[in-house]
Amino acid sequence: MWATPALAQTAVPATLSPEGEVAYAFGQQMTFSLQVRNEPLLQSAVLFVSTPQFENTYSHQLPIEAGKGDLINLRHELDLTAVPLQPFTLVTYWWVLEAADGTLYELPHANLEYADDQFVWKETAQAGVEIYWVADGLDLGQVALDVVLESLPRIQSVVQADLPNPLSIYLYPSASDLRAALRLSGQDWVAGHASPELGVVLLPAENPRTAVVDLRRRIPHELSHLLVYRAAGTGYANMPRWFDEGLATLFESVPNPNYEPALQDALASDQIIPFEELCVSFPR
Ligand SMILES: [Zn+2]
Incomplete structure (x- = not known):
């Protein structure tokens, strides 16, 4: 009821x-x-x-x-x-x-x-940013903090908004664990997830060898969504998806190597998606 x-x-x-x-x-x-x-x-x-x-x-x-x-x-x-x-x-x-x-x-x-209490979370915090992670070995908390602090000025030079305080970033031990947690909450999983209204970002950090590169791509992406949400306020729901996703992708410190060939393929086969179709929905 x-x-x-x-x-x-x-x-x-x-x-x-x-x-x-x-x-x-x-x-x-x-x-x-x-x-x-x-x-x-x-x-x-x-x-x-x-x-x-x-x-x-x-x-x-x-x-x-x-x-x-x-x-x-x-x-x-x-x-x-x-x-x-x-x-x-x-x-x-x-x-x-x-x-x-x-x-x-x-x-x-x-x-x-x-809280997702299926895991024992380690925790580190600095300047209003809290990082939680699970994996042993590499200090993912410090890596993630460094990525936040390094990418923030670049994003804020374009999107003038403050981070939520606190900002909590949870690094799930695997993509399937994150997917399962989001499924339980009735949501779909993309590459990461930002809940701007909660100031919470959920990301997978599965492979210690690629985690640093992954986080340098995924964290700035989600920070961009958070800041755009805070800058747009009630207008966020009407923001074209291509603009929000485009900005977020642009801020990724390490570009996704799959994007350029995909664009070239689409160009070659005349399968470019018109902008107006990208206003409301976005391909996965
Ligand atoms: Zn995105």
Whole structure:
């Protein structure tokens, strides 16, 4: 159920002594529980859940039938296969309790980071940029930080916007791991993924021998998407895809060796895609 959150201004009576909890199994379900004393007498509870990606707040109502003063245990399981969440999104949730006399009590909002906990992430940070990675050996965190700091001035000389603060970059141990994580969130995978509204970039860094070259291509590409999103604001949805992707590709420090032959082939066989077709969709 999706609804506009109810507005409850009434102070929450101390007798309710609510205690909330949330736990999740990544990609499967998120369980919200609330223990509350039935004083004043309650008739229902509504759980609200929102994330930066939800257009509307998710809500679920639970009826309450209990004696006055009883301890009530409320529980709702959010099916993450039906309501997919993006990895590392910030989940905000709260409960609204409805008393028998119709008074609404809105409990304080709480936040939870929906981290992909299938991996043990190492972490390094500098200048508001956080890098998380998994692989042993090469210090991928420092490599990625260096690439961010080296490519940023070049991108910002064209796209005048600031990075989100913090910016979090997650380097998945393999492309298939990243693809699986994004599938769980109901999304398709390209070569990397930026969630500009979250300030989160997800990239694969599978092969230690090619990781440096890969990151010098992929990080500036995703940074460009982030900065264009922040510069364009609400106009981002109307930005031609060829322009956004074109800029991002242009900033890749190491050009993709496959692009030029592909362009030559298309030219030779007269299969160039017209610009107007590239405004809304983009070939994979
Ligand atoms: Zn792109």
